[in-house]
Amino acid sequence: xxKEILVGKASDFKEGDKKIVPNGKxxxxxxxxxxxxxxxxxxxxxxxxxxxxxxxxxxxxEEIIAEDKTYQGMKFNHxxxxxxxxxxxxxxxxxxxxxxADRKWSLRKFxxxxxGEDVYVLA
Amino acid sequence: MDIPxxxxxxxxxxxxxxxxxxxxxxxxxxxxxxxxxPIVDVDCHHYENESISEIVKxxxxxxxxxxxxxxxxxxxGGQTPFNPGLVGYQDVxxxxxxxxxxxxxxxxxxxxxxxxxxxxxxxxxxxxxxxCLFPTPMLSLGLHPQPEVEAALAKAYNRWLLENITAKxxxxxxxxxxxxxxxxxxYETVKEFGDHPDVIGFMIVSVRYHAVHSNAYMxxxxxxxxxxxPLGFHSNYNWNDRxxxxxxxxxxxHALGFTVYNAVHLCNWVVNAMPERFPxxxxxxxxxxxxxxPWVMQRLDNxxxxxxxxAPSLKGLPxxxxxxxxxxxxxxxxxxxxxxxxxxFDMINADDQLLWASDYPHWDMDVPxxxxxxxxxxxxxxxxxxxxxAIDLFNLDVSKxxxxxxxx
Numbered sequence: 371x372x373k374e375i376l377v378g379k380a381s382d383f384k385e386g387d388k389k390i391v392p393n394g395k396x397x398x399x400x401x402x403x404x405x406x407x408x409x410x411x412x413x414x415x416x417x418x419x420x421x422x423x424x425x426x427x428x429x430x431x432e433e434i435i436a437e438d439k440t441y442q443g444m445k446f447n448h449x450x451x452x453x454x455x456x457x458x459x460x461x462x463x464x465x466x467x468x469x470x471a472d473r474k475w476s477l478r479k480f481x482x483x484x485x486g487e488d489v490y491v492l493a
Numbered sequence: 494m495d496i497p498x499x500x501x502x503x504x505x506x507x508x509x510x511x512x513x514x515x516x517x518x519x520x521x522x523x524x525x526x527x528x529x530x531p532i533v534d535v536d537c538h539h540y541e542n543e544s545i546s547e548i549v550k551x552x553x554x555x556x557x558x559x560x561x562x563x564x565x566x567x568x569x570g571g572q573t574p575f576n577p578g579l580v581g582y583q584d585v586x587x588x589x590x591x592x593x594x595x596x597x598x599x600x601x602x603x604x605x606x607x608x609x610x611x612x613x614x615x616x617x618x619x620x621x622x623x624x625c626l627f628p629t630p631m632l633s634l635g636l637h638p639q640p641e642v643e644a645a646l647a648k649a650y651n652r653w654l655l656e657n658i659t660a661k662x663x664x665x666x667x668x669x670x671x672x673x674x675x676x677x678x679x680y681e682t683v684k685e686f687g688d689h690p691d692v693i694g695f696m697i698v699s700v701r702y703h704a705v706h707s708n709a710y711m712x713x714x715x716x717x718x719x720x721x722x723p724l725g726f727h728s729n730y731n732w733n734d735r736x737x738x739x740x741x742x743x744x745x746x747h748a749l750g751f752t753v754y755n756a757v758h759l760c761n762w763v764v765n766a767m768p769e770r771f772p773x774x775x776x777x778x779x780x781x782x783x784x785x786x787p788w789v790m791q792r793l794d795n796x797x798x799x800x801x802x803x804a805p806s807l808k809g810l811p812x813x814x815x816x817x818x819x820x821x822x823x824x825x826x827x828x829x830x831x832x833x834x835x836x837x838f839d840m841i842n843a844d845d846q847l848l849w850a851s852d853y854p855h856w857d858m859d860v861p862x863x864x865x866x867x868x869x870x871x872x873x874x875x876x877x878x879x880x881x882x883a884i885d886l887f888n889l890d891v892s893k894x895x896x897x898x899x900x901x
Contacts, residue, residue, distance in 0.1 A: 396520055418860050419517045426506070426588060429499035446499040456514065458857060459585040 372481070372492035377401045379487050386451075390423055393493050398423070399480055401491055404451050404464050408482035410491040411453065411467050416475045420457030428452050428461070430470070453477065494597050496587050509594035511611060511854075515618035521862050527620030530876045531891045531898060532861055533883035534616070534624040536727070536779050536821050536850035539608040539658075540595075541628040541650060545575070547657070551649035557642065575646055577636040580732045581743055589856040609662045615853050616664065619860055622880070622894050623664050625693060625887075626654075629855075632729040635673060635701030644678035647671070651686055659691035663893065668694035668725045668777075673701060676709035683713055687720045693887040694723040694777070699754040700731045706765035714767070718774040723819070723886060725777040728755045752785040759815070760793060766806030768814045775886060777819040780852060783837050784826045790815055790840060816842045819886060821850035822864060822878070824857040835869045848886070849879045873901045 377391050383403040390413055393399045398413040400423025413423040429446035436442050452461040452470060461470045467477035481492040498504045512519075522528070541548060549561030560574050584592030600610040616624060631650065637643045647670045659665050669692045672678045686692050695717055697705075705726075717724050730750035732738040737750040755778050762768070762776065778786075793811035797804055807814070820841055828834055841847065852858045864870070864878050881901045884891055891898050 414517060418863065419521055421514070421517050424514070425590060426496065426498050426504055428588065431499075448499070454588045456588075456590040459588040461588075 374483075374490045375399065375493055377482075377489040377491055380484050380489050381487060383489070386427060388423065388427070391491065399491050399493060400424075400453070401482060401489065402427070402453075402464060405449075408484065408489065409464055409467075410480035410482045411462070412478035412480070414478070415455040415457065415460055416469070416477065417455065417458060417460050420455045420460075422453055422455040422460070422462060422477055425454040425456035427464070428454050494594060496590065496593050498587070506590060506594065508597035508599070509591055510598060511591075511614040512618055514591060515615055518615075518860050519618045519620075521860060521865075522618070522620035525620075525862065525865050527861060527865075531622045531880040531884060531895050532620055532849070533880040533887075533889065533891075534619075534621045534851045534853075535777070535848040535883050536627060536823060537612070537615075537624045537853050538627050538629050538855055539612065540630070541654075542576070542630045544606075544608065544653070544657075548646070548649050548653045551652045552645050553648065554641075554645050557645045561646075575634070575637075575642065576630050577633055577638070578733075579630075579633050579730075581730065581746075583743075583747075583856045585856065591854055592856070595854075605661060606657050608658055609665065611854075612665060613662065615851075619851065619853070621851065621861070622891065623666065623883075623889060626658065626665050626667050627696065627727060628670065631670060632698050632727060633700060633731070634670075635698045635703070636731065636733075637674065640672070640674035640678070644672040644675045647678070647682060648685075651682065655686070655689060655691055666691050666693045666887070666889070668692070668696040668723075671695050671697050671713070673697045673703055673710075676707070676713065679710065680713045680716065683716045683720070687716065687722065692722065693889065694725055696725045696727050696779075697758075699726045699728040699758055700734075700750070701754075704761060705758050706761050706767065711770070714771050714774055718771045721773070721888075723775040723777050725779050726755055726758050727779040728752070728781045752781045755779075755781040756785055756789050759789060759818075760811075763793065763811045763814050764797075764804040764807070766804065768817070769806050769808065775819060777821065777848065777886070779821045779850070780823060781820075782824050782826050783820060783822060783834075783841070783847075786815065786820060787837055787840050812840070816840070816846070819846050819848055819882070821848050823850040823852045823859040825859055825863050827863070831867070831869065834867070838869075844874055844877060845882060847878045848883045876901045 388402045390398050390400045400413050402409045413421050415422040429448045430450035432447050434442040451464040454461050462477050467479045469475040483490045546565045552558040587593045600607045634643050669686045728751045730747045732746045737753050738746050740746050790812035849864050
């Protein structure tokens, strides 16, 4: 049975917030509230082991290509937010934890439960 | 501190603390028991531009010194007479947060230089025992239009580094910056600093357009060989280069630039038979990763067999000379098919010739586990690549930290 870790009060989170909680003595879990959804991932990048959840949360970058195939610049797509590992910049889709550059790599995902006011992660 | 991000609002992040940022590296250190064997980082960096007001005081030429003190004092609109200028954003527009946060890290206000404090923090976190420290903006100094400026700044930097950094911390060594644009100054640099105990070799910054086989450099190579210390070529990118900078994405100019500059110098070094002229001078090819080496080996061997008359002083295939050169691992490409990497290791005789490097704090740094976790290496091989090979090459005295050290 999964261990429950109390993250804190749901009301303490506003959109885009995260909190990193200990998971035992030698690891942590990052808990996020993004687009009204809760997500939790191990604070451990599959690349070289960086603290992925300690990095920035950035929107997906997209190229603007016109109908005639010409390049018209870039934009942020805030519908897809990325966790960015601060060691090397690997980006992970907040929705599933997969590395956007190579989706066979991913952050370890954990379930989040909100009971009443309390937020729990199941580790 | 706030970092501008894709969000409408800035994202608040903590001040940088290197030890905290590298907590997971320290966990790797403990889990893999790095304390049990010496780890030597052959290529790491500091930001000498942060100390430039100290460094310019060491310039001999009074006119250049006055100019340096003026322009490093601020208030001149951001121009500098020293840095030839590189467009780029290695930190992936702030995603690699240790760049924008760097200035927020605090160090004790004691007699020890900030660069020593910062170096020891990441060294201890990763489990690194000894390092070879290189500058950062000066990696582009080979492009400076005034050879005399490269020579003056190199000499000042070298003196400053030995007095203020390496002299204060025995775990920090350096390969001395050689001002290659001025052959006489290059020779004088080796002569002046060559036998200093903290100078474990010599370093030429690869981003430049000088021919390594020019006759003007032969006496300098001869002196290096006599001193018995290796010569390193440290690569870099250059977005202003008309070929390898011919991209609108930093990704490309970085991926190509860091390999191509060293590839050109290495090819010229080999086909001009420099290893035959200076058989005891060992060369180290720094920060180009590893994937380029099999490419160059195969291309040179193929052409050499058809055009032997253009490289008549060679006594073997170019790849055979290349197998006797040294290579730093970072940034080590890790293909999905590890057989590719294993083949590369075999081709370069990595057991004896490969030297791990972190390149910390730069954006594409490697932690020691990039070597330690490779499934096709045994413990002895790992120890050699992470430290033993460098100890042999640089004749490093590691007795203070490893009194009973014996080569693997």
